[in-house]
Amino acid sequence: MNHSRRSFLKQSGLAVAAAGVPYSLTAQSPVAPSDQVQVALIGCRNQGFSNLKDHLRQPGVVCGGLCDVDQQILEERAAEVERLTGTRPPLYGDYRKLLENKDIDAVIIGTPDHWHALMLVDACAAGKAVYVEKPLANSIAECDLMVKAARYYKRVVQVGQQQRSGLHWQAVVDYVQSGLLGGIRRVQVWANFNYGKGGERVPATSPPAHLDFDRWLGPAPAQPYHATRVHGSWRHQWDFGGGLMTDWGVHLLDIVLWAMQVEGAPRSVRASGGIYAYPDRAIETPDTLDVQYDMGGWTLSWEQLGGVQRGIYGRNYGIAFIGANGTLVVNRSGWEVIPQAEDGRYLIPALPPQRGQESNHERHAINFLAAIRDQKDPICTVEMGREAAFYAHLGNIAQRTDSVLRWDATKGQFLQNKAANALLKPDYRAPWRWPSFG
Ligand SMILES: NC(=O)c1ccc[n+]([C@@H]2O[C@H](COP(=O)([O-])OP(=O)(O)OC[C@H]3O[C@@H](n4cnc5c(N)ncnc54)[C@H](O)[C@@H]3O)[C@@H](O)[C@H]2O)c1
Structure with a gap:
């Protein structure tokens, strides 16, 4: 410019x-x-x-x-x-x-x-x-x-x-960081979405003439064209996306990392889940996934149910920051604080539902x-994007390798886990090459 x-x-x-x-x-x-x-x-x-x-x-x-x-x-x-x-x-x-x-x-x-x-x-x-x-x-x-x-x-x-950029998310981060909730011991994140069950399974066909499918695949492995694995529904195939975890996961985990001022990797990550509900749909990513991150002094959990549109606190997705004095619940439609009661009184004032904004x-x-x-x-x-994506990928890799992950920040790889390390980096298909610069 x-x-x-x-x-x-x-x-x-x-x-x-x-x-x-x-x-x-x-x-x-x-x-x-x-x-x-x-x-x-x-x-x-x-x-x-x-x-x-x-x-x-x-x-x-x-x-x-x-x-x-x-x-x-x-x-x-x-x-x-x-x-x-x-x-x-x-x-x-x-x-x-x-x-x-x-x-x-x-x-x-x-x-x-x-x-x-x-x-x-x-x-x-x-x-x-x-x-x-x-x-x-x-x-x-x-x-x-x-x-x-x-x-x-x-x-x-x-x-x-x-x-x-959302004002109500910024207000939530301020509230969490104010300390009013008391010691936060658990942050719960959940995402239940209908589209998480993926598209119908359809046979491979030739791609439509207007789509350059080879270029759509680009660095991803060569494979036949399936109409329900491209536009809008690619994210349930590992070669192109990471399912609900890297879709909604990055949005919601980003807020947790920001509000809780997290720096670096969790102490450990474990997960369970799989394709339990929709084995006949065009999905490789799990429709059901629970991830536990040990954050050292508090726990972070992720729960996803593809195909379901309901969830805890009356919301199909959201974040709950659970502290000694109360719980803050938030998603895009708004946020509220539900106080803890003791001896007939609230430990902090209740905050009735506050509306979210549309214009993020x-x-x-x-x-x-x-x-x-x-x-x-x-x-x-770009670093904030990296951290949110990192946490999301950790959840997927823990589930895919059925292992407890521990990250070695110095080496930039998992400790003693060959299977997990193999998922760190894709092999680019020629003629696309891993970029070098500097
Ligand atoms: N921020 C948000 O709230 C939000 C919401 C939805 C999607 N997304 C993200 O946006 C991205 C796109 O998602 P989408 O739902 O729009 O996907 P989509 O499949 O609907 O659209 C992707 C477009 O990219 C084109 N494309 C593929 N390879 C290309 C290439 N080599 N060169 C040029 N064009 C190419 C496709 O033909 C298609 O038109 C994803 O990373 C997704 O996670 C973000």
Whole structure:
């Protein structure tokens, strides 16, 4: 981004919005082309496009390009951008070509998880700021690589854990850190979602003509095409995602790590679970999973039930911080504090349900744009993305290897556990190679 673009952003409403003051979603006054910020999108079907729209609503932001390996999706999204902005963006089937476009300042990575690492490293090398969707990557080694790349190339990287930008999540973190709950001995996280049972099992077929399936697979192992394992439902296959654990897990675990000021790995991780309810569906990731993290002085638990839409505290997903004086329960719809009673009195005042906000995603986009302007870290750094993804991957690896995991931070691997260490890093399929830099 040139100097004048940066100075435009400085004068615009972004600085105010990033500071937490309410912002307007309405159209702003016209901005000179030299002052615009060009944001491009890689992976256009669902979340990435939603992120792009949040960016395009901000003053001075234009769509610098769209990239997808599905021509049909690309055309549909191009038409939508044209309808929203009046301009048809440049279209790409290969993200490396998009990265060669020097006019593009920032890219959003909205592809399935197995692509995030390669794309982020290449985008950083090409000089772009990056908004990468969560989980940061589909393996621990890729997460570590991405942290290194972002810092080596000194790029602004925002991870799509948008709850970090949510006001009620920030209020919850403040409350937990105030000490009012008393000693917190257990944090319970649960996620019960219907979609966790996966798609119907269907036979392998040829991919549709509009989808470049080989490029969709990219560095993942070669395999036949199954319609219910790609768009929107890839996350239940290990080659592409980590099931509910790395989907909702990173969002919710991120809040726990933040509120509890966790640094580093848990003392140990154990898990139980499997595909107990839906053996006939197109899933490899467990539909049922319980994980216990020993945090040294308190315990962290994760419970998931794919196919179920109900859960404890009347919520199908959430976090409960359980302290000596009371329990704070939170999810996206809001939060409350349920006090502990002793001798007929509450130990702390009850806090009735507080509503959550809708605009976390847009606030997160605004925060990213402000970080580009100031060339500083955004609210969800690549390290924060790494930590949340790390904890989520630990849960999956403990279940997959049926073992108690202990992490050796010096070596960056599990203590005496060959099977678990084998799951740290994927083997990239040629011609894709593990990136090297520095
Ligand atoms: N932050 C959130 O709340 C949130 C919500 C949903 C999804 N996500 C994350 O967003 C990402 C995308 O999820 P989704 O639900 O949008 O997936 P999706 O399957 O609906 O869309 C992914 C898109 O990426 C495209 N793609 C795949 N390989 C590509 C390549 N090599 N080059 C260009 N495009 C490619 C696909 O064709 C598809 O259009 C995931 O990492 C997911 O975890 C985040």
